[in-house]
Amino acid sequence: MGTEVVVEGLTKKFGSSLIWKDVSLTIPAGEISVMLGPSGTGKSVFLKTLIGLLKPNEGHIWIQGVDIATCKEKDLYEIRKLFGVLFQDGAMFGSMNLYDNVAFPLREHTKKSESEIRQIVMDKMELVGLSGAEMKLPGEISGGMRKRAGLARALVLDPEILLIDEPDSGLDPVRTSYINQLFIDLNAQIDATFLIVTHDINTARTVPDNIGLLYHKHLAMFGPR
Ligand SMILES: Nc1ncnc2c1ncn2[C@@H]1O[C@H](COP(=O)(O)OP(=O)(O)OP(=O)(O)O)[C@@H](O)[C@H]1O
Ligand SMILES: [Mg+2]
Known part of the structure; x- marks a missing residue:
């Protein structure tokens, strides 16, 4: 609600x-x-x-x-x-691929298993139109994609x-x-x-x-x- x-x-x-x-x-x-x-x-x-x-x-x-x-x-x-927050610059960890960036809050704040995490990450990546880009690094994608990745990460904790x-x-x-x-x-x-x-x-x-x-x-x- x-x-x-x-x-x-x-x-x-x-x-x-x-x-x-x-x-x-x-x-x-x-x-x-x-x-x-x-x-x-x-x-x-x-x-x-x-x-x-x-x-x-x-x-x-x-x-x-x-x-x-x-x-x-x-x-x-x-x-x-x-709260979920999408900061102005996307605030992605540059050395982590998009999958690990989006998974980060789940690994940090929940006790979910890696297979549960996988399901949530793939679901949110799809929601923002980034399916297939999971293995890319933030430096390898466009600004628009970085923002959408930041959005996926802001959504993982519902x-x-x-x-x-x-x-x-x-x-x-x-x-x-x-x-x-x-x-x-x-x-x-x-x-x-x-x-x-x-x-x-x-x-x-x-x-x-x-x-x-x-x-x-x-x-x-x-x-x-
Ligand atoms: N931690 C801080 N310490 C001192 N001054 C700050 C701090 N953070 C922001 N400011 C000042 O507060 C003012 C507002 O900054 P803010 O970043 O919120 O603007 P903004 O509306 O988001 O601008 P933009 O549209 O460019 O992002 C600026 O003058 C900035 O220098
Ligand atoms: Mg600002």
Whole structure:
């Protein structure tokens, strides 16, 4: 069903430099939301704050009754298991083939057997259109394929919340629309809550149920597309 994320009065500074202030919104369960904003407005910082990699200076982030802005490290560790994250650069391990990259979270966080892992990895690779590329290294494939491999890896633990950072950066329009269509199809199939951050207006126009805009250090709007 996915999980809603409730953000209340969130403010983030680095030293004395304000990134954004008083951001409040509810990211609806199971829907696709896009946060749009020019480069440097703090979209990646926002995603990292949502998964607890960065601490906000003020505010709350409620997920299943836990405020991840203030909770203990131990609770944060549990809540993190609900997330799948596709980082801006794909964040693949360069020396591992795609199979091992996608299998990594399963080997790290579950006690599944290698044959169970194999089934899940092959299934997710197929879902993102990468069947047959399992043995390739990240350096041997295109940027679009790397993003899809990152997406497969973000999906292996069956996340309730999927965070996606600039799926369209570095991709040509054809590959951008391919991966955007993939998000729409995927959302219909798995029902997780999707949050995509991007500066691509076309993505914001075509993909989401809801759109937000980060602008001039605050959330200028958030609502149904
Ligand atoms: N760990 C950090 N320490 C200090 N400043 C940081 C840190 N991370 C990000 N920043 C600053 O926060 C601001 C927002 O950065 P962020 O990467 O979130 O922008 P963005 O909206 O994702 O941009 P882009 O569209 O180019 O990816 C930038 O000015 C950046 O220099
Ligand atoms: Mg960014």
